[in-house]
Amino acid sequence: MSRRQLERTILRSLADSGPLYVVDLAAAVDEHPLTIEQACERLHDAANIRLIGCRRYDITATGHRRLNDVKPMSSGSDVQTRTEGRS
Template identity: 65%
Template structure:
């Protein structure tokens, strides 16, 4: 798995499963814990994740934006309204 693929997979896993320890992320995505730890540190340096102690990470708003940037656009609705009603 490339560096970018690993980081994207980590962000997707955090988005789906919530805060996780590095060792748990490594088990879920079937990667070596050291590689996952380094990727989490890079993502933290980029503000895509936040450390919540003891090698446990959570995705941030910047991480969600990064996922949105790499995910292919779909023709279907994403559930968000296109306009807002003013009252």
């Protein structure tokens, strides 16, 4: 899983479940707790999550905006090909 995917997964888990400990996040996303702790530090530095205490984090308004601002990628099925436009 890429860093960006991992961070989005952490944000989604916190948005869905509320405040979680690093070990609970690690179990939820099936990653090593150290990997989760490093990702949480990056998210905390970017103000996407806040530390509640004892390695327990919660999502911030900035984190919610980050989740909502990412637009899904188009599958390309709505793009007309050259042959489709011919009559």
